[in-house]
Each structure stands twice: as structure tokens, then as C-alpha cells.
Amino acid sequence: MRISVVIPVFEDRRELREQGERLAEAEELIVVDASTVDPVQPGDLPAGARLLSSEHANRAYQQNLGAAAASGEALLFLHADTRLPEGTLESLREALENSGVVGGGFERFFDSPSRFLQWTCRLAAARGRRLGWFLGDQAVFARREVFVDLGGFKLLTAFEDYDLCRRLKRRGRLRCLSPPVISSARRFSQGAVRRSLQDFALTVLYGVLGTRPFRAIQIVEIKEGLAPPSS
Secondary structure (H helix, E strand, C coil): EEEEEEEECCCHHHHHHHHHHHHHHHHEEEEEEECCCCCCCCHCCCCCCCCEECCCCCCHHHCCCCCCHCCCCEECCCCCCCCCCHHHHHHHHHHHCCCCEEEEEEEEEECCCCHHHHHHHHHHHHHHHHHHHCHHHHEEEEEEHHHCCCCCCEEEEEEEEHHHHHHHHEEEEEEEEEEEEEEECHCCCCCHHHHHHHHHHHHHHHHCCCCCCHEEECCCCCCCCCCCCCC
């Protein structure tokens, strides 16, 4: 099974370059850049990778754009500051050998010694295993045909990953895989507990009101290309 790795980027050039040779293992790598200050350059990427430009700095839009250009039977959506350890793609391929599995995500560790953050990682892994709910820094993946049939990511400012998982779950099983991906803890620089509480409050808002508070405005849906690749 061919796996396409899609990375949305917004002023993440340094983080992307730090990935180094890890990204070279991807059979197809598509980087979708919406940066204006420090855009990604072709030389930042492994040989054979594709660099697309996005007019909108919206992760859902960028990931749909990358998916539209992908040719793999499986799509792996990776944040620029989340690293794939050795064995990740092999684990994904093995999981999708089961035709009942339509998608999922990975266990996650943060590159931080914070015990609180490591506790949240254990909680996220348990949530993924029991409920099939994953966030973007857990490297969400999906069978391409199912992703396309669902219309891709909804154009939201947040929770586009969680929303996709909820819709995927109606089509089949979601798996929580290991080895864990390693995600940057930079967004917790102002305090891990404080930021986690803010994230929890937004999650409650999403649970109560659904996607309405998070709808992206003034963005045109990408429809071209969200179809199975021609044989």
C-alpha cells in the first residue's frame, strides 16, 4: 500500500528542516506551504518531495489541497513539528491490511520532560484506543477512498482533525498505533497546565455547539482533485 504524507506548513520552515532524513522515508511527500514571512524552499525537502503553495493559511484547506495532489491509497497528515520515528509507516501499512480499518492516529510523546504533558499523552492514547478520537499532532491517517468520499476535512479553524475522525468512525474501525510520534511542546511555552485547560475549554465548546464556532470564513472549498486517482 502506497502512503502519501501530507504536511501543512505556516511559518514552520525551521521545524520542517529539522525533520531531516526522517521525511526521506516517505514514498510520497507533499508539503503545502502558506507561509508569507519565511516560506519553505525546495532545497529544504528531500529529493522527490512536492512543494505546493496555498493561498489560505488554514490547516484543513492545506491538507485538502495536499490530499487532492496525492496518489497513495493511504493519507498520513503530519504536522511540521511532529516527527515520525522509525517503523511508523510500516505500522500504518500493517494496520490497513485489515480492510475494516479506515483510519486512525498514533500514540504521541512531547519533546518535554514535563510529567503533566506525558500524562496528557497517556490520556490521548487511551482516548484513541477506546473512542477513536485523535488530534492532528497524533499524525491522523485515513484510507484515501474513504477520505475522498467524506469530502475531506471540513474547513474549520480548529478541530478539523477531531471532526474527521468522528466521520471516519461511521465508516469503519479506527486504530491507535505505535511507535509514538514525537510532537513539539512549543505551544505550551506559556505553561502546560494553562494551555491544556484552554484546549479543554475549546473541546467542551466543540462538544456542545459542534463545528459552528470553528467554521473558517472566506475560504472556497477545494473540490477538484478530491477523487480517487485514475488507474
